Amino acid sequence: MEYFLVQVLNGVQLGLLMFLLAAGLTLTFGIMDLVNLAHGSLYMVGAYLAWTFITWTDSFLLGALLALPATFVVGVIVEVVVARRLYVRDHLDQVLATFGLILFFNELVRVIWGPAGKSIAVPPFLSQTVQILPGVPYPAYRFAIIVVGALVALLLAWLVARTRLGMLIRAGASNRRMIAALGVNIELLFSLVFGLGAVFAGLAGLMAAPISSVKIGMGDDILILAFVIIVTGGIGSIKGAFVAAMGVGQLDIVGRVYLSDWLKAVMDPAAASAAAPAISQVLIYIVMAAVLVWRPTGLFGQRQ
């Protein structure tokens, strides 16, 4: 039972990280109609900036707090210099241009930080375990990711549902032209939303850094999963991204833990361990396809 609970928490932690990455992506896709392949680069830039600030300040918290506004600035610069010109173009042009951005950012990081990866240490006050239930230890840092992730999700829910900015975001997601016609300063809104998305991606990147590593191309692998999440959840829907991300987190754990245990009963352990994650990967796409057949615009997408 405790074992089950801990594995569920592992899935929640992964799901929340994925949600942070998917939130920005679904906003830019839903509101600006921009397919931003370079979103993973912002995840990487966030992690590298955090590494720099943490090294400077010698404090994880301070470094992380400085990295977030810095990632926001990078996001706004990308929006003003590149992304803004792409809103009116078709999706193919956007894919090409933002793929170019990926190459640009990977090269830029290589020039600034060098080809070797960086490592961010878990802050000392989080390097222990916490008791989630009496006698059930859980790594404190992972627990912190869950807490921060949940808080940010709540904050985002409040922002979207209760504030004027959120109202504009929701309006933009359902009918972009209409809100422009109503005299909303769309340029400012777009820059803000893009920057906000960058901050969430950066936050995911810097929180993931101590448990994975800070390296060139770290966001590219995870981006496909983020796209699956936003398409399954419904493009433009924060709620959808959240539900889909949590689902993907649990599916991943099922693949790594339970599926491989079941398969080991009938096949060689190495083969079982190889097959299980592959099957769970495929499972994610099957779930996505099933959702799209049932609801072509995703779980919480706007119906046409």
Next chain:
Amino acid sequence: MAGKLFGAATIAALAFAAQPVWAQDSVKIGFVSTFSGSQAAIGEDMRRSVDLAVEHLGGKIAGKKIEIVYEDDQFKPDVGKARSEKLVQQDKVNFVAGYIWSNVLLASLKTVTDEGDTILISANAGPSQIAGELCNKNFFSTSWQNDQTPMAMGEYLNTKGVKSLYVVAPNYAAGKDMAAGVKRTYKGKIAGEDYTKWPDQLDFSAELTKIAAAKPDGIFIFYPGAHGVQFVKQWVQAGLNKTVPLYQVFSIDAITLPQQGELALGTLGAQEWVNDLPNAQNKKYVEDFKKKYKVYPSYYGAQSYDAIMLIASAAEALKGDLSNKDKVRAELKKANFKSLRGDFKFNTNQFPIQNFYIQEAVKDPQGMMTVKTIATAVKDGKDSYYQKCSMK
């Protein structure tokens, strides 16, 4: 028709005249390793040791200049194969050396040894296939066969009386060899086995939770470089360092210790070379390396240094004439050089017959993390596949 043939022959003749393959005045060595990305630190350690070997040789072998061409495999088998092909076909090197990763080596093997008929010296990777059925007259190793180091660990665990063991390794050629190796010699109970996605999985939360639930007496891991750093960190974060000791191969070394720091203190590993092995050439190598680069060398570096010295011994014996490959192979096979491991000789499959030691992660008097030898686990160990090799 005759004109056309003549034309083709002229071009061919000119091409050969332009590049006289063996009449060069340098010994050219191609060196394939990982110089970019998260595992670049390993490649850097190898490059430093190769440079140091060249320096110790005075930049010359048998009066000919040593020319090293470094190529980055980017940690990818397809890139490694393409780079190896370039070294053989375009640079026309005399030897190809290096290779950290078994999957990269397996992808590149035929390109170098068969299509290129060039001698390849692995300075790290040792997949079981090449020690057995794929063994090749053009292939030499200055490292080990993958199974051997974990087999030594298994022997040591038996003498230590560890009753149950949980095995975790990445799911690729070397990971499977390593797990097979420890299981071959370890006589206790295998409490569980997990194979993780390679190379993209750096999060071991699910596996560590399973280990905590299985309550084994020890964990056996094989996670080279960046992955070893992450595993050790997460092992401590999960609080398992207080309950389940970690036994490792290739996961806690001079590459990873600067990042693992005190978290790794006291963990045990198996290795064929340790920086404190008592022989003169090893002392010189370690001292000069530390003086030049301010850090400890690793076995990756030591094996690369040995690879260059092995090449030098053969080329010296032939007075720099590398045109007859049978002679070159025969000289290499003698292994007439001073290895950093001490005595060094080749088995029939051209893998070394050697000792394996148990090392402990400690702090040196200056406060730097390093490893020191605490026991000899295996003496004159041969790998388990050489009888499958057709070379006798």
